[in-house]
Amino acid sequence: MDINHVMRKQLVQGIDYRSGKAVNLIIDNGIIENIRPGKTGGSADIPYIAPGxxxxxxxxxxxxxxxxxxxxxxxxxxxxxxxxxxxxxxxxxxxxxxxxxxxxxxxxxxxxxxxxxxxxxxxxxxxxxxxxxxxxxxxxxxxxxxxxxxxxxxxxxxxxxxxxxxxxxxxxxxxxxxxxxxxxxxxxxxxxxxxxxxxxxxxxxxxxxxxxxxxxxxxxxxxxxxxxxxxxxxxxxxxxxxxxxxxxxxxxxxxxxxxxxxxxxxxxxxxxxxxxxxxxxxxxxxxxxxxxxxxxxxxxxxxxxxxxxxxxxxxxxxxxxxxxxxxxxxxxxxxxxxxxxxxxxxxxxxEPDSIYGLQKGSVADIVLFRLIDKKIEILKTIKNGRIVYENPELINSDI
Ligand SMILES: [Zn+2]
The missing domain is CATH 3.20.20.140 (Metal-dependent hydrolases)
Structure with a gap:
């Protein structure tokens, strides 16, 4: 499927790589439409979320x-x-x-x-x-x-x-x-x-x-x-x-x-x-x-x-x-x-004036990862709002 195809709104959850707090990203048509606080006290399974x-x-x-x-x-x-x-x-x-x-x-x-x-x-x-x-x-x-x-x-x-x-x-x-x-x-x-x-x-x-x-x-x-x-x-x-x-x-x-x-x-x-x-x-x-x-x-x-x-x-x-x-x-x-x-x-x-990263209005180029013993492991890559890579270990998980 090509990125140009119509995409519906989606929610991506993770731990903000900057604050360490849970966040929910609302993605619409390849753009981050909003970021809201996520559920706190989450499990260790919640991945970090960061810009691509x-x-x-x-x-x-x-x-x-x-x-x-x-x-x-x-x-x-x-x-x-x-x-x-x-x-x-x-x-x-x-x-x-x-x-x-x-x-x-x-x-x-x-x-x-x-x-x-x-x-x-x-x-x-x-x-x-x-x-x-x-x-x-x-x-x-x-x-x-x-x-x-x-x-x-x-x-x-x-x-x-x-x-x-x-x-x-x-x-x-x-x-x-x-x-x-x-x-x-x-x-x-x-x-x-x-x-x-x-x-x-x-x-x-x-x-x-x-x-x-x-x-x-x-x-x-x-x-x-x-x-x-x-x-x-x-x-x-x-x-x-x-x-x-x-x-x-x-x-x-x-x-x-x-x-x-x-x-x-x-x-x-x-x-x-x-x-x-x-x-x-x-x-x-x-x-x-x-x-x-x-x-x-x-x-x-x-x-x-x-x-x-x-x-x-x-x-x-x-x-x-x-x-x-x-x-x-x-x-x-x-x-x-x-x-x-x-x-x-x-x-x-x-692009000095561009908006990029975990913020409203940024292109939804996003990475989900986990950090085990200071080793980063990529779990998911999202490009223009579309999942383009998923770690095979995740196939039956809900991350
Ligand atoms: Zn060189």
């Missing part, structure tokens, strides 16, 4: 890669459905540095998938183009292919934006290029959010980029030199720029908890959790071959590393839910604060 998760950086999932020649609209739809199972109600397929033709191909397929299915269209908040206008320097460039890294080129970007159906909403680029400021200004004018990432820019270049409208840092602390001057450097500068939001990969492998804590303190209210997951996310543990990294190993714990150099990560292989769980267990902030960093805050970054 939003992931700004999804390169792939369960074997599907947005940057691959085999991508097709059906795979995009299947990935959308797979992500619903992890509590995600909106995500940003991430197209990375590649040949101009491959980037065009990925963008056109994602656009087709959105045009073909309203489920997909409503679940894709926009496309994140990460590259190719990033640093060519080893370290900051990360795993991006050096052959395709290039200076910011507005004419090329406009072509890609047209092919994408105007769906590119975030571009990760480096302000170290002399063309960067002009390019950022044009992005801002055209409603594209500029995020600084994979950069070896000087602090002054970062400041200049922010002054013309760059709004975010991409996975701050990763895609960086292994060794940096203690200060000044591009990480301090981005932390200090109050107008910059930041995304972080809080999977427990990409950043130590101490760094997550300091970044949270510096960016509170503007820190967004991402998975940056590759096609290995959602796959069983074991050895794999990666087009970028060669032979890689996915451990039982979710760490993806190079087979020959186990100390080197080969990307991310966990869901945003896993990152939320790690951040919660790191003990840096409370459940509502952690959850908002992966739901309400990304929604507000993209």
């Amino acid at each position: 998760l939003i992931d700004f950086q999804v390169n792939g999932y369960m074997g599907m890669d947005f940057n691959n020649k085999t991508l097709n609209p059906e795979l995009v739809k299947k990935t959308t459905e797979d992500l619903w199972k992890t509590g995600i109600t909106k995500y940003f397929p991430t197209v990375i540095t590649n040949s101009a033709d491959q980037i065009s191909y990925s963008l056109s397929v994602i656009n087709k998938a959105c045009s073909a299915s309203s489920d997909v269209e409503r679940s894709i908040g926009g496309i994140h183009l990460e590259g190719p206008f990033i640093s060519s320097v080893e370290g900051p460039r990360g795993a991006h292919n050096a052959n395709f890294v290039t200076a910011p080129d507005w004419t090329q970007f406009k072509k890609w934006q047209k092919i994408s159906g105007n769906r590119i909403k975030i571009i990760t680029m480096s302000p170290e290029w002399h063309q960067a400021l002009d390019f950022i200004k044009k992005c801002v004018k055209n409603g594209v959010n500029v995020s600084i990432g994979h950069t070896s820019a000087t602090p002054q270049q970062i400041k200049d980029a922010v002054s013309v409208g760059a709004r975010m840092s991409t996975h701050l602390g990763n895609g960086a030199h292994l060794m940096l001057p203690r200060h000044p450097n591009y990480i301090w500068e981005q932390l200090a720029q109050d107008d910059l939001w930041t995304t972080v990969i809080s999977d427990g492998f990409h950043l130590p908890d101490s760094v997550l804590k300091v970044m949270y303190r510096a960016k509170s209210g503007k820190m967004i959790l991402i998975s940056d997951c590759t096609k290995f996310a959602g796959m069983p543990a074991g050895p794999y071959h990666s087009e970028i990294g060669g032979n890689v190993i996915l451990s039982e714990s979710g760490r993806l590393y190079m087979a020959e150099k186990p100390e080197l990560l080969a990307g991310s292989a966990v869901s945003l839910m896993f990152c939320v769980n790690h951040m919660l267990n790191a003990g840096i902030c409370s459940l509502p604060q952690v959850w908002d960093m992966a739901s309400v805050l990304p929604a507000h970054f993209i």
Whole structure:
């Protein structure tokens, strides 16, 4: 059934993830029409209720890669459905540095998938183009292919934006290029959010980029030199720029908890959790071959590393839910604060005036979950008022 079909009013009960109190949500036609206090003194079986998760950086999932020649609209739809199972109600397929033709191909397929299915269209908040206008320097460039890294080129970007159906909403680029400021200004004018990432820019270049409208840092602390001057450097500068939001990969492998804590303190209210997951996310543990990294190993714990150099990560292989769980267990902030960093805050970054979350007038993108020994387990995902995932354990329960 498609989301567009007529839906009747429905009631969803749960424990508000912010207050810890029971609430009843009345959903009408995909929108939260009202929220009322629920029955108190409820049983332990009542699940938590929270807004759906939003992931700004999804390169792939369960074997599907947005940057691959085999991508097709059906795979995009299947990935959308797979992500619903992890509590995600909106995500940003991430197209990375590649040949101009491959980037065009990925963008056109994602656009087709959105045009073909309203489920997909409503679940894709926009496309994140990460590259190719990033640093060519080893370290900051990360795993991006050096052959395709290039200076910011507005004419090329406009072509890609047209092919994408105007769906590119975030571009990760480096302000170290002399063309960067002009390019950022044009992005801002055209409603594209500029995020600084994979950069070896000087602090002054970062400041200049922010002054013309760059709004975010991409996975701050990763895609960086292994060794940096203690200060000044591009990480301090981005932390200090109050107008910059930041995304972080809080999977427990990409950043130590101490760094997550300091970044949270510096960016509170503007820190967004991402998975940056590759096609290995959602796959069983074991050895794999990666087009970028060669032979890689996915451990039982979710760490993806190079087979020959186990100390080197080969990307991310966990869901945003896993990152939320790690951040919660790191003990840096409370459940509502952690959850908002992966739901309400990304929604507000993209649409500052929008209503999103457990409040009247918000789209009914909702997750029901339980928390056992500080481990979050998704029980139900509701997208635009429709149940799109139910944990198989729940089939005969009344949750
Ligand atoms: Zn990256």
